[in-house]
Amino acid sequence: MELRDSYAVDYESERYRDWVRGGRPRALPGNDFWLLDDERVMFNVFDGSGRPSARQHSDDPSVVDLCVSAFEAVWSRGIDHDDYLVRES
Numbered sequence: 382m383e384l385r386d387s388y389a390v391d392y393e394s395e396r397y398r399d400w401v402r403g404g405r406p407r408a409l410p411g412n413d414f415w416l417l418d419d420e421r422v423m424f425n426v427f428d429g430s431g432r433p434s435a436r437q438h439s440d441d442p443s444v445v446d447l448c449v450s451a452f453e454a455v456w457s458r459g460i461d462h463d464d465y466l467v468r469e470s
Contacts, residue, residue, distance in 0.1 A: 409451050409455075410422075410424065410447065410448055410451060412424045412425060412426055412427070412437075413425040413427075414448055416445075416448050416449065416452055419445065419449055420440060420445060421438060421439065421440045421445065422438070422439050422440075422444055422445055422448045423436055423437070423438050424436065424437040424438075424439070
């Protein structure tokens with residue numbers, strides 16, 4: 382297991398292997414984002430210490446399409462909040 386950007390990645394898990402075998406989106410945006418009505422995107426930009434430093438907005442169709450496809454690809458792989466368990470490393 383590796384800790385990257387505050388997320389634990391278990392490279393031995395079946396979920397990860399499925400992701401690598403073809404369930405990955407074509408790309409993931411580099412920053413946290415909010416998708417607004419499938420027409421606009423707001424990106425949260427953080428500094429090197431993890432503090433919010435800016436918000437950026439885009440209504441560029443290619444940027445919105447990238448975020449829509451990324452969201453759809455990862456949403457089906459998410460874990461419901463009630464089922465989420467924190468594992469000790």
